[in-house]
Structure formats: C-alpha cells, structure tokens
Amino acid sequence: MSVAEPHQYRICPVAPAAHLFEVSVTISQPEPAGQLIAIATWVPGSYRIRDLARHVVGISANTDEEEVSLTKRDKSTWQADVCESPLTVTLQIHAYDRSVRGAHLDTTHGFFDGAAVFPAVVGQENVECHVEICRPSTSVGNSWRVATAMQSLDAGSYDFGTYIAKDYAELIDHPVEMGDILLGEFEVNGIPHVIAFNGHSSFDMARICHDLTALCESQMGFLGKPDDLDRYLFLVAVKEDGYGGLEHRWSSALMCSRRDLPRRGESKVSNDYRKFLGLCSHEYFHLWNVKRMKPECFDPYDLTAETHTGLLWVFEGITSYYDDLFLARSGLVSADSFLELLGQTITRVQRTPGRLRQDIQASSFDAWTKLYQADSNSPNAMISYYAKGALVGLALDMTIRKESDGQFSLDDVMLGCWRRHADTGMPERGLESIARSVTGLELEDFFDRFVRGTLDLPLPGLLKTVGVDMRMRPANDRKDLGGKEIKGDIKPPLWLGATLVANGGSSRFKIVLNGGPAERAGIAPGDEPVAIDGLRLNAANVDSRLRDYHAGDTVTVTVFRDHQLMRCRVTLTTPPDDTCFLVIDDECDAAAAKQRDDWLGQP
Numbered sequence: 001m002s003v004a005e006p007h008q009y010r011i012c013p014v015a016p017a018a019h020l021f022e023v024s025v026t027i028s029q030p031e032p033a034g035q036l037i038a039i040a041t042w043v044p045g046s047y048r049i050r051d052l053a054r055h056v057v058g059i060s061a062n063t064d065e066e067e068v069s070l071t072k073r074d075k076s077t078w079q080a081d082v083c084e085s086p087l088t089v090t091l092q093i094h095a096y097d098r099s100v101r102g103a104h105l106d107t108t109h110g111f112f113d114g115a116a117v118f119p120a121v122v123g124q125e126n127v128e129c130h131v132e133i134c135r136p137s138t139s140v141g142n143s144w145r146v147a148t149a150m151q152s153l154d155a156g157s158y159d160f161g162t163y164i165a166k167d168y169a170e171l172i173d174h175p176v177e178m179g180d181i182l183l184g185e186f187e188v189n190g191i192p193h194v195i196a197f198n199g200h201s202s203f204d205m206a207r208i209c210h211d212l213t214a215l216c217e218s219q220m221g222f223l224g225k226p227d228d229l230d231r232y233l234f235l236v237a238v239k240e241d242g243y244g245g246l247e248h249r250w251s252s253a254l255m256c257s258r259r260d261l262p263r264r265g266e267s268k269v270s271n272d273y274r275k276f277l278g279l280c281s282h283e284y285f286h287l288w289n290v291k292r293m294k295p296e297c298f299d300p301y302d303l304t305a306e307t308h309t310g311l312l313w314v315f316e317g318i319t320s321y322y323d324d325l326f327l328a329r330s331g332l333v334s335a336d337s338f339l340e341l342l343g344q345t346i347t348r349v350q351r352t353p354g355r356l357r358q359d360i361q362a363s364s365f366d367a368w369t370k371l372y373q374a375d376s377n378s379p380n381a382m383i384s385y386y387a388k389g390a391l392v393g394l395a396l397d398m399t400i401r402k403e404s405d406g407q408f409s410l411d412d413v414m415l416g417c418w419r420r421h422a423d424t425g426m427p428e429r430g431l432e433s434i435a436r437s438v439t440g441l442e443l444e445d446f447f448d449r450f451v452r453g454t455l456d457l458p459l460p461g462l463l464k465t466v467g468v469d470m471r472m473r474p475a476n477d478r479k480d481l482g483g484k485e486i487k488g489d490i491k492p493p494l495w496l497g498a499t500l501v502a503n504g505g506s507s508r509f510k511i512v513l514n515g516g517p518a519e520r521a522g523i524a525p526g527d528e529p530v531a532i533d534g535l536r537l538n539a540a541n542v543d544s545r546l547r548d549y550h551a552g553d554t555v556t557v558t559v560f561r562d563h564q565l566m567r568c569r570v571t572l573t574t575p576p577d578d579t580c581f582l583v584i585d586d587e588c589d590a591a592a593a594k595q596r597d598d599w600l601g602q603p
C-alpha cells in the first residue's frame with residue numbers, strides 16, 4: 001500500500017483589517033465518490049458546541065484550475081464533486097473571536113486554534129499534514145514573528161513558513177500566534193520551554209522564566225517526563241482584562257491581564273501574579289492529565305457532536321486541586337498562601353446550593369449544556385466540576401492519607417493512573433478502580449457519596465489529618481472571596497440571598513438564591529434595584545446599607561422590572577457561615593505535622 005501524500009494546508013492573513021484568514025487544503029488523493037471536508041463543531045478542551053463553520057464566509061474548490069462544485073451536506077460539512085486530480089478547497093474565515101479557543105486577526109496580531117480554521121479531510125484524518133503559514137501581504141505584518149509548538153519543515157526559528165504535523169489531530173493541537181511577540185526561553189529537565197507574550201512588554205520576563213522553571217520541574221518530578229515531550233510553549237495573550245486558558249499536548253494558549261504580570265523590581269508574589277502562575281500551573285498539569293491521559297471517549301475526539309463523559313471532574317477538578325498545590329510544592333507561594341486559595345475554593349462551593357442538587361459526575365456529563373451555558377439559575381441548580389472536583393480531589397487525598405496512616409496519597413493514585421492510561425483512554429470508573437488497587441482501601445462508599453452523590457464533603461475532620469483547622473464565618477462584603485480570617489469586631493452585612501452587580505451606570509440583581517429572603521420577597525434575576533427603605537440601593541452600597549439592620553428586620557426594596565416599579569418586602573436574616581478560611585494548627589501532633597509536610601512537599 002502506498003503512503004498517502006501529505007495534505008497541503010495553507011493559511012494566509014489576507015485581510016487583517018477585515019479579520020479574514022484564507023485557508024486552503026490540497027488533497028492529493030480525494031475520495032473517488034466525492035471528498036467530504038468538515039469544520040469542527042467544538043474545540044477539544046472546551047465542552048460546548050460552537051459550530052465553528054459559521055465563521056466560514058466563502059468556500060470554493062478546484063482541480064487543475066478547473067472549478068469543482070461543492071454541495072453542503074450539513075451545517076459543518078461540504079462534499080466536492082467527483083474529481084481524480086489533486087483537489088484544493090479554499091475557505092475564507094472571519095476571525096474575530098478574542099478567546100483562547102477561536103481565531104482572531106486584526107492589524108496588531110493573528111491567533112488561531114487549529115480546530116477553528118483547518119477543515120478535516122473526512123476519512124483521511126490520519127494522513128500527515130503540512131501547513132504553510134504566510135506573512136500578511138499588507139505592511140502591518142513586516143515585524144511579525146510566529147510562535148507555535150508545531151515542528152518546522154522549512155520555517156526558520158519563530159518565522160513564517162511550512163510546518164508539519166503527523167495527522168489532523170496533531171495539526172489542530174498546535175495553536176499559532178503571529179505578531180510582535182516577546183519570548184522567554186528556559187529549560188526543564190533538559191527540555192526546551194518557551195513563553196511567548198503578545199500584547200504587553202513591560203514586565204519582568206526573567207522572573208517569570210525563573211518561576212516557571214521551578215513550577216514545571218516540580219510537576220515533571222511528579223508524573224515524569226512523557227516520552228514524546230521534547231518541547232513546550234506557553235502562548236500568552238495579554239489584555240487589559242482577561243483570563244483563560246486552553247491546554248494542548250505541547251503547548252497551552254493563555255490569556256491574562258496586564259496587572260497579572262510582575263513588574264521589574266518587584267519581588268513579592270501579588271495575588272494577581274499568583275493567579276497567573278496558577279493558570280500556567282493548571283494548563284501545564286493538563287499536559288499529563290487530559291492531553292495524554294484522557295477519558296476513553298476522547299480517544300480519538302469526535303468533533304462532529306457532543307462527547308459525554310462523567311470524568312471531567314478528574315481531568316479538570318483534580319487538575320484544579322494540583323495546580324495550586326504545585327505552587328506550594330515548588331516553593332513559589334507559602335503554605336499560608338496556598339491555604340488561602342484552598343479556602344477560597346471551599347467558599348465558592350459552599351456558596352453554591354446547587355451542590356446539593358447535582359453531583360460532579362452529572363456536572364461533568366452535562367458540561368455541554370450546563371457549566372458551559374451557565375445562567376442566573378446555575379448556582380441553584382448545578383455545581384462546577386472544577387471547584388467541587390478539586391475539593392473531591394482534596395478529600396480523596398486526605399482520606400487515603402488518613403486511612404493508610406500516611407503510606408499512600410492521591411499522588412500514588414495519579415501515578416497509577418498515569419502508568420496505566422498514559423496511552424490508553426481511561427474508562428468511566430478507571431480512577432476509582434486504580435485508587436482501590438494502588439491503596440488497597442475500600443473507597444466505593446466515598447465515590448458513592450461524593451462523586452455519584454451530593455453529600456457535603458467532611459473536610460473539617462479530613463483536614464485535621466494534616467494539622468489544618470477549617471473555620472467558617474459570614475461574608476464580610478460582596479467582594480469577600482474567603483480564604484482569610486477577618487480580624488477585629490466588624491459586623492457583617494445582613495443576608496439578602498441575592499447578589500447585585502454593577503451594570504454600566506446602574507446595577508442589577510444577578511443571582512437570586514432559592515429559598516433566600518430576596519426570592520421569598522419576589523425579587524428576580526435582572527431586576528434593577530432602586531432603593532431600600534427609600535435610600536438609593538446599588539451594587540456599590542448594598543453592603544453598607546445591609547449593615548444598618550438587625551436580623552429579622554423587614555425592609556422595603558423597590559426595583560424596576562421591565563420598566564415597572566415593584567415594591568418587595570424583604571425580611572433580612574443573619575448571614576450564613578458560608579466563607580471559609582484555613583489555619584495551620586501549630587499544636588497538632590507530630591504525625592499530623594509530618595503528613596502536612598508530605599502533602600505540601602515541604603522539607
């Protein structure tokens with residue numbers, strides 16, 4: 001059997017000001033009955049149908065300069081007429097999605113996730129792909145460089161030219177940035193790593209490279225170097241206000257805010273920089289947990305329809321548990337700083353009554369229509385498999401440490417999973433069975449209660465295993481994320497059971513919790529607050545207004561709904577203890593202190 005000629009892809013930023021990429025693919029041996037080509041309906045790692053073909057604004061096909069007609073078969077698929085010679089399909093793609101999972105092109109830069117721009121040659125997805133990445137023909141791109149983890153065929157370092165991927169899956173797993181790029185290079189266990197920034201240049205690159213070296217080395221020491229990891233790229237788009245990331249096998253696409261990056265001369269880890277490091281840590285951990293070890297049903301990805309798994313809590317939740325833990329284990333943040341982050345995660349879950357309605361297996365399964373399409377009722381109806389999944393990871397870790405007297409931990413389970421599933425998909429109960437076989441513990445009850453059930457995690461008792469006290473208090477104001485003790489005698493605001501957000505020049509009720517005072521009084525999401533007992537009420541002053549009352553007071557809250565003024569009588573209640581902070585117990589016994597050191601990786 002002859003080896004198929006590679007598919008020749010080409011992507012050109014033909015009109016940056018009009019946000020237009022032209023993409024073509026030449027197929028040397030098109031399917032004799034009429035070649036199908038398809039654009040993905042979703043992007044791996046982002047579990048929502050996005051119908052990326054809606055950005056195709058023009059498409060044509062030809063062979064030997066003869067036009068070949070195309071028939072649209074469904075929302076994302078075209079079929080070319082029968083032709084024998086090489087077939088070239090050319091698409092114009094509007095690229096104005098400024099996220100890490102789309103394509104964006106303007107006069108300042110271009111970025112694309114391969115799934116958003118490259119059509120699949122249906123039935124020939126295993127054929128090698130070459131892609132020529134072209135410089136813009138307009139003068140705006142004169143100084144542009146290219147950052148991607150794709151292997152170069154003939155392109156110079158960080159330059160336009162032709163790149164190569166072993167198949168379509170790999171082609172779309174290499175996001176590409178073109179523009180004025182600032183590069184930082186470092187090595188992790190001898191493997192070249194690069195961080196490429198676009199959008200900001202005034203920050204301490206040397207410090208970032210130094211810190212990421214420590215972070216990546218620490219993670220690499222945990223599960224070990226994957227056989228095919230010979231390079232890694234952090235691709236960062238810096239915006240005034242932005243946050244997000246998408247994992248890939250040899251890279252990650254990140255978005256952060258300018259304030260997240262450390263200024264030259266600063267040495268302390270600000271909360272914003274800690275957030276940036278946490279994002280890098282999260283996406284880097286995915287290099288093992290979801291890009292190589294993945295749910296069985298993602299192997300391979302079917303990008304034509306939703307792919308359901310109850311395991312996203314393992315791949316996102318446990319990743320979220322380890323992302324912050326590795327900030328501490330690598331020495332980038334103190335134990336107290338890590339415990340502050342953990343306290344904030346516990347607070348987020350505790351403030352979400354939907355945790356008692358939806359378990360994390362169901363949250364994973366329904367990601368497509370629930371977590372990724374969250375609305376004002378989401379906190380009442382669902383729980384995030386990220387936040388609750390991280391806490392289940394914590395609880396499982398503590399349970400194993402406790403039951404095995406420190407002999408085993410979640411680390412051993414993850415290592416067992418990695419050894420078993422680095423190259424083969426994980427079945428739906430894969431982690432559970434490996435946890436049992438690695439530790440010898442009977443953990444079915446744990447999974448029944450906390451993964452397939454909605455019981456609250458017994459964290460206070462479990463955290464004692466590692467000499468940490470978990471304490472709860474009321475929220476101090478609407479910006480209080482938890483994680484910290486509030487010192488002094490400060491009266492917390494009374495409880496409305498609803499959140500107010502600023503909305504341009506006005507405010508509106510965003511979330512109204514089931515059974516809370518606001519819902520009982522008839523306030524609904526979207527209502528615009530006007531006054532409380534005749535005094536103006538908005539997002540900025542709600543906390544101070546609510547400090548003026550006592551539990552049991554009934555107040556009149558006026559709101560506009562659809563331009564109609566409504567009077568709601570609200571009986572305020574004592575705020576719930578829904579805000580967590582964690583404290584190291586210096587008096588704990590030596591065994592607990594040893595468990596804590598093992599957990600945090602402290603010498």
Ligand SMILES: [Zn+2]
Pocket residue numbers: 247282286315316319
């Ligand atoms: Zn993730």
